[in-house]
Amino acid sequence: MAPPKFESLLGLQRFDDYYLLGGDLYCIAENKLFRVHRYFFERESTFFKAELALPATPGAPRIGTSDDSAILLHEVRSDDFAKLLWVFYNPKYSLYDATVEDWSTILDLAHRWGFGEVKNLAVRELEKLVLPDVDRIVLYHKYSVDEKILIPRYMTLCTRPELLTVEEGLKLGMKTVIALTRTRECTRNQTTNGSGDGWRSPSPASLSEKELTDIIKDHFDIKPEPTKPAEAADAGTSKTEDSGASAGEPGSPSTGRAGNKTHGGAGGEQQTNDEGEEHGEDSGYESETAKADSQDELTEGGIDIALASTTDDKIPWLADVRGVPVKPLTDVDDSFITSDDESDDEFYDSPEDPDVFDAFAVT
Numbered sequence: 001m002a003p004p005k006f007e008s009l010l011g012l013q014r015f016d017d018y019y020l021l022g023g024d025l026y027c028i029a030e031n032k033l034f035r036v037h038r039y040f041f042e043r044e045s046t047f048f049k050a051e052l053a054l055p056a057t058p059g060a061p062r063i064g065t066s067d068d069s070a071i072l073l074h075e076v077r078s079d080d081f082a083k084l085l086w087v088f089y090n091p092k093y094s095l096y097d098a099t100v101e102d103w104s105t106i107l108d109l110a111h112r113w114g115f116g117e118v119k120n121l122a123v124r125e126l127e128k129l130v131l132p133d134v135d136r137i138v139l140y141h142k143y144s145v146d147e148k149i150l151i152p153r154y155m156t157l158c159t160r161p162e163l164l165t166v167e168e169g170l171k172l173g174m175k176t177v178i179a180l181t182r183t184r185e186c187t188r189n190q191t192t193n194g195s196g197d198g199w200r201s202p203s204p205a206s207l208s209e210k211e212l213t214d215i216i217k218d219h220f221d222i223k224p225e226p227t228k229p230a231e232a233a234d235a236g237t238s239k240t241e242d243s244g245a246s247a248g249e250p251g252s253p254s255t256g257r258a259g260n261k262t263h264g265g266a267g268g269e270q271q272t273n274d275e276g277e278e279h280g281e282d283s284g285y286e287s288e289t290a291k292a293d294s295q296d297e298l299t300e301g302g303i304d305i306a307l308a309s310t311t312d313d314k315i316p317w318l319a320d321v322r323g324v325p326v327k328p329l330t331d332v333d334d335s336f337i338t339s340d341d342e343s344d345d346e347f348y349d350s351p352e353d354p355d356v357f358d359a360f361a362v363t
Contacts, residue, residue: 012067015078018085025052026070032078033070040088046114076109084109087118096121100129104139111143123149133157134168137176147222154216155209158184183219187212 015032025038041048051071056062061069073081083098083105090096098106107122109115123145126136133153140150157164157180169177187207207215216222 015082018082018089025064026067027064027073027081028070029073029076029078029081032081033067034078034081034085036085036088038064044115044117046116048113080105080109084115084118087121096125098125100126100131103129107139107143119143119145134171138171141173141176147220151213151216151222154180154183154220155212158187158216159212179219183216186215186219 012028012031012033015029015034019033019035020037023035023037025036025041027034027036038048038052042052043049052064054063063069064071083102086098087096087106103122103126107119107126110119110122123140126139127149131139133156137150137153139145140147164172164177164180172180217224
């Protein structure tokens with residue numbers, strides 16, 4: 001996009017509505033001169049941002065900075081360029097009252113110059129206006145509008161009783177017509193006469209909207225939206241929380257000795273749900289069991305075992321946390337068992353006593 005030659009400047013007229021005082025970007029469409037603010041073009045348009053970033057020719061003014069160096073907009077009508085500018089300078093702010101033709105023109109220029117947000121605005125406004133399905137499909141295809149927006153239009157054409165006319169087929173093009181035809185066939189009911197000839201009924205099938213949508217996506221090759229990193233992270237967190245809630249998994253309440261439950265993970269402080277404590281009863285054994293939780297994890301012969309005792313006679317037993325049955329022998333030397341006047345701490349502080357292990361065997 002080079003600045004116009006001197007000859008092209010002869011006979012130029014300012015476009016009254018958009019030759020703005022304070023404007024710092026000069027453009028020419030047909031024989032009209034525009035003076036607007038480059039801020040919108042650098043912010044919104046990938047094309048103009050690249051053009052305005054080009055270095056100036058030595059000895060010449062930078063492109064678009066004056067009447068003499070105005071940007072020449074090839075094959076753009078001045079009235080069409082004014083419609084695009086209206087989006088930025090609309091005096092009614094968010095109220096855009098325009099026709100289908102106006103928004104189609106804005107969509108054309110926005111697509112051509114990479115005005116992404118303006119293109120989205122044009123599509124949103126076109127969705128509010130009445131436009132035949134075939135014409136809408138043709139328009140959106142021309143300017144590469146997200147095809148997911150067209151799924152309801154495809155659905156209407158595939159389920160309507162009438163076939164596509166020749167005129168509609170010529171507008172849509174061969175690729176779209178074939179996709180519509182295949183989709184339409186998939187939505188027809190197969191014959192139920194038992195002949196197995198594969199013929200389909202002319203009446204549409206009673207498919208759900210989701211089933212129709214899936215068929216359309218398949219035949220028009222409409223890809224699902226990629227999962228955003230934030231959504232993927234949230235989904236992973238949700239799965240972790242769900243898995244943690246099932247028994248026997250990390251972070252879930254695990255059953256301890258004598259029916260006690262300890263709640264671990266990010267849930268906060270360890271909590272003991274002994275039945276006696278729920279009713280306000282004093283349980284001296286509970287404190288000893290809590291101490292043993294951090295001391296009695298042992299490993300013998302590759303099998304993890306846990307040492308505990310009952311509240312009454314403190315007869316030790318082994319619980320294999322891996323599910324391998326472990327039981328005490330019948331004939332054992334119980335001399336190592338502490339008497340009633342001995343400290344429980346002595347018993348639990350000596351988990352490595354060899355006599356303890358000699359009294360048990362893995363079955």
